[in-house]
Amino acid sequence: MNQTETQKRTALLPMIICCALFFILGYITWANGALIPFVRLAFNLQTDLQAFFVLSASYIAYFFLALPSSWILDKIGFKNGIVLSLFLIVAGALIILPAATQLNYILFLLAIFVQASGMALLQTAVNPYLSIIGPIDSAARRISIVGIFNKTAGIIVPFVLGSILLKDYDSISAKVKELKIGAEHDALLEELSNRLHGPYIGVGVGVAILALIVFFVKMPEVDVNKEEINIDETAKKKNSIFDFPHLFLGALAIFFCVAVEVMAGDIIGTYGRLLSLPPFFIKYGTAFTLGCMLIGYFIGIATIPRFISQQFALRICTVVGITFTVISVFTSGFTSYIFVALLGIANALLWPAIFPLGINGLGRFTKTGSGIMIMGIAGGAIWPLIYGYLKDSLGIDFQHAFLYAMLPAYFYLLYFAIKGHKVGLNLK
Known part of the structure; x- marks a missing residue:
């Protein structure tokens, strides 16, 4: 049996575990979509901007943890890093329980940050591990497979959490507004917040079991330094x-x-609510967007690099994103909502195209460069707050606020696709 065949055999179990890890990443990351309308109601928040801090608490962790995670992995290894990351996720899930019981929004945001810290470490550990556990020429296939698990989890979670957390959303929301501050009002909010217990106890138990499996199962340890055989001349x-x-x-x-x-x-759930769409579209908006992302993901697998380059795919995606954004803003009702969801197709290939272009030619600086790229995930923490500020504080119509938030981002991505990825590399 040759070395490649041996690698394929030894990579099977780690590959299965990596699929489970990416499913967890997708599930927890995209749970935010269901949490935004829920926390606004359960914690009696006054504006969407306050509710958007759920996203900030989640995504800002990547900014602070990306580079420290690389140092942690150097000290304890990939396998132990994965185990540690999973127990951080469990800790965050457990902190959510008293936050819900006490109706303490600050504690709830802290719990989300702790969970996201675990996910930042997990992202930093599992991505290079996934590339190295098998033959390098099949790495793209492995990444494609786990990507499907990640997006599938994102599609499932709005239906799971939406059916639990947002059950009877409209009637409860109306009742909360009608009741004056007092015992009955507080009891209703407490009953609502306690809906968090079941889902997050389930997350804690499930992730803890997976952590123990990773700890006790024999998985190949890898040394990324040994993988850096060919260093770019530049x-x-x-x-x-x-x-x-x-x-x-x-x-x-x-x-x-x-x-x-x-x-x-x-944000699509909030967008649907402001469009006065039925509760179904508020609860499950994230699933629609991620379903479109999954379509875009398969398009990328089929076309890159056989028919189009990464750079050209990035240009197409940004132009499509700009077009769909403009259509969503200058239409109304269900049509507007659909074009927000269709942005999932435009966004699906952004990360796969940007990441390799960003670390192209780094050679021995690739690991540090990857950490710096991961820090960019903090965009998910900042941009919803800008949208909320435009809409709630400046009083801009929610659709035009969406336009003002989205267009600068897409125009920068178009610049990077055309010119930015070549700066300093002497590429034509």
Whole structure:
């Protein structure tokens, strides 16, 4: 049996575990879509801007944890890093329980941040691990498979959490508004917030079981330093990560990439509510957007690089994103809502195209560069707040506020697709 066949055999169990890990990442990340309308009601928040801090607490963790995660993994290894990340997710799920009981929104946001810290460490660990556990020539196939699990989880979670957390949303919302502050009002909010207990106890137990499986199952440990055999000639002449301007332009592109993903995937429920659509579309909006992302993902698998390059795909996606955004703003009702969901198709290929362009040619600086790129995920923390500020504080119509938030992001991504990814690399 040759080495490749051996690798394929030894990679099977880790591959199954990686699929489970990416499912968890997708499930918890896209749970935010269902949480936004829920927390506004359960915690009696006055504006959408306050509810959008759920997204900020989640995505800002990537900014603070991406580079420290690389240091942690160097010290304890990939397998132990995965186990640690999973127990951080469990800790966050457990903190949510007293936050719900006490109706303490600050504690709830802290719980979301702790969970996201675990996910930041998990992202930093599992992505390179996934690439190395098998033959390098089949890495793209492995990434495609786990990506499908990730997006599928994102489609499922709005239906699971929506049916539990947002059950009878309209009638309860109306009753909360009618009741004066007092015992009956507080009892209704307490009953509503207690709906969080079941889902997050389930998440805690499920993730803890997976952590124990990872800990006790024999998984191949990898050394990424041994993988760096061929160092780019250009990178050999560089003395610092700051000698690669295209990397930082790429990190900013990831910032805007995640910003538009979150705007289309997590804000769509709020958008549907403001369009006065039926509760079904408020509860399950994230699933519609992620379903469109899944379609875009399969399009990318079929076309890149056989028919189009990563750079050209990025240009097409940004132009489509701009077009769909404009249509969503200058239409109304269900048509407007549909074009927000269709942004999932435009957004699906942004990350796969941006990330390799951003770390292109880094050589021995690739690991540090990857951490810097991951920091760009913080775009998901900032952009919803900007949208909420435009809408709630400046009084701009919610559709025009959406336009003002989305267009600058897409125009920067178009710049990166055309020119930004070549800065400092002497590429034509």
